[in-house]
Amino acid sequence: MRLAQPLENLIDQLLKLPTIGPKSAQRLALYIIKQPPQEAKQLAEAILKARNNIFPCSQCGYLTDVDPCNICRDENRDSSVICVAEEASDVIAIDRTGFRGKYFVLNRQFHLLDNSRLDNIDIKPFTDQLAAGTVKEVVLALNPDIDGEVMSRYIAGIAAEQGVKVTRLAHGIPVGGAIEFTDEITLRRALEGRKEF
Numbered sequence: 001m002r003l004a005q006p007l008e009n010l011i012d013q014l015l016k017l018p019t020i021g022p023k024s025a026q027r028l029a030l031y032i033i034k035q036p037p038q039e040a041k042q043l044a045e046a047i048l049k050a051r052n053n054i055f056p057c058s059q060c061g062y063l064t065d066v067d068p069c070n071i072c073r074d075e076n077r078d079s080s081v082i083c084v085a086e087e088a089s090d091v092i093a094i095d096r097t098g099f100r101g102k103y104f105v106l107n108r109q110f111h112l113l114d115n116s117r118l119d120n121i122d123i124k125p126f127t128d129q130l131a132a133g134t135v136k137e138v139v140l141a142l143n144p145d146i147d148g149e150v151m152s153r154y155i156a157g158i159a160a161e162q163g164v165k166v167t168r169l170a171h172g173i174p175v176g177g178a179i180e181f182t183d184e185i186t187l188r189r190a191l192e193g194r195k196e197f
């Protein structure tokens, strides 16, 4: 049996969202249409407003509604340390740890099996900052997968050309994890990042 067309349309739209499967899409759609019209309107407006008013900061790439973003404007942050991350959500996670340097966000996931695509990534604001000579350390915080590795090496090469120190997060074994089940890359990184006991 088919659902009413407007309901089907809503389900189809929700299905396009990441992590939402058919059952979740149906549940969300039914929930939305049971809400008072004002609630549905607020949801629709919030989506449009966010979509239309949020953009990557021209200096660091963090998602913002003012340019430069509040992180770039913050004079209490240490501009000599730049942490390179893939997504704005990574910045939020890293900032929660108390990191108070600046960031450069790439805003994309990588599928970089061919090196040629590296040149398509716009990192000019980042290289400009390095060229200005105020940056002393670049912290690589890209995801520990093959693409993150390729990108990390690419960025490390650029930083090295400018004589800037490059560090990266010491990816370790997760708390509660077992060494025997830890993949090779993680284990190697954990060894590389070992500290005096």
Ligand SMILES: [Zn+2]
Pocket: 057, 058, 059, 060, 061, 062, 068, 069, 070, 071, 072, 073
């Ligand atoms: Zn910014």
